[in-house]
Amino acid sequence: METDDHDRLLVEGDNLAFMSALPAGIVDLIVTDPPFFTGRRRIISPRPAGADAAHSTPGFDDQWKTLADYLAFMRPRLEAIRRLLRPKGSLVIHLDWRVVHAVRLELDEVFGPDRFVNEIIWHYTGGGRARRYFSRKHDTLLWYARGDSWTFNIDAVRVPYKATSGFARGGITARSGKHYSPHPAGTPLDDVWDLPIINPLSPERCGYPTQKPELLLERIVLALSRPGDLVVDPFCGSGTSVVVAARHGRRWCACDCSPQAIAIARRRLERETGGRPLIGRRPARREGDRPQPAHPPA
Numbered sequence: 001m002e003t004d005d006h007d008r009l010l011v012e013g014d015n016l017a018f019m020s021a022l023p024a025g026i027v028d029l030i031v032t033d034p035p036f037f038t039g040r041r042r043i044i045s046p047r048p049a050g051a052d053a054a055h056s057t058p059g060f061d062d063q064w065k066t067l068a069d070y071l072a073f074m075r076p077r078l079e080a081i082r083r084l085l086r087p088k089g090s091l092v093i094h095l096d097w098r099v100v101h102a103v104r105l106e107l108d109e110v111f112g113p114d115r116f117v118n119e120i121i122w123h124y125t126g127g128g129r130a131r132r133y134f135s136r137k138h139d140t141l142l143w144y145a146r147g148d149s150w151t152f153n154i155d156a157v158r159v160p161y162k163a164t165s166g167f168a169r170g171g172i173t174a175r176s177g178k179h180y181s182p183h184p185a186g187t188p189l190d191d192v193w194d195l196p197i198i199n200p201l202s203p204e205r206c207g208y209p210t211q212k213p214e215l216l217l218e219r220i221v222l223a224l225s226r227p228g229d230l231v232v233d234p235f236c237g238s239g240t241s242v243v244v245a246a247r248h249g250r251r252w253c254a255c256d257c258s259p260q261a262i263a264i265a266r267r268r269l270e271r272e273t274g275g276r277p278l279i280g281r282r283p284a285r286r287e288g289d290r291p292q293p294a295h296p297p298a
């Protein structure tokens, strides 16, 4: 691949082959949301009119025999991610309670524990309520940096002060006499983010089963990359991360092994970029690679 090819590249196929085909050290931000080890087969909704569940188009398979199988799938991909990052580049990987602990240990080995930067908690409400335990209403995003310094712009993602904040009204004067004024753009984010899931009736909803809110990805892209940077998502699904990257003037490339995901991502990206043509590729499969992470259920 030529360097110019690394913008607007949407690839259908296995992401290990995709990442291996890219040169090392060219990516500023990898933001990705792999299968969560849910043990489920994720289905695209809505079904065509009149079709029953058996006729649904599968989204992707997240069934594994064992956790070891899942980690054996993830490990070479985490290594490939690290190889792609520039010295000041970062990885943000989105997981939940099922495997975040295990993937974090893998990342400590691949990146080094000292390269861990943040564990971002995305808290949401809505959906069902558990009766036998506290309802599980957060996902976890792990941020690792490639080197010992990284791109970070907290001012790009400030949020309004609370209406009750006295500091927001007049600032505060320290005992030393120094006065601290509120920032015109609001307060800096911490690592717990309260953001709604996508409303089922929202025009943002594209029907992909694990679609993430643009607002969540927007915070990551704006804070951890700069305009013109290259943002990559090797498990792009419906393309939320790269839609947001394109919107904010980043270069991007993305991969997914599901043809349905790629079709949806393509539509969203073309709409976002005013029909600007995308470069679509299917990487050659390497021996031993498999296009889907699926294992027959145990």
Ligand SMILES: C[S@@+](CC[C@H](N)C(=O)[O-])C[C@H]1O[C@@H](n2cnc3c(N)ncnc32)[C@H](O)[C@@H]1O
Binding pocket: 013, 014, 015, 016, 033, 034, 035, 036, 059, 060, 208, 210, 211, 212, 213, 234, 235, 236, 237, 238, 239, 240, 241, 255, 256, 257, 258, 261, 290, 291, 292, 293
């Ligand atoms: C959790 S979804 C991503 C959803 C996405 N963040 C969105 O907003 O739509 C995970 C994706 O990983 C893809 N995937 C799983 N194994 C893959 C592989 N080996 N190579 C490429 N994509 C893969 C699945 O097809 C699925 O679309």
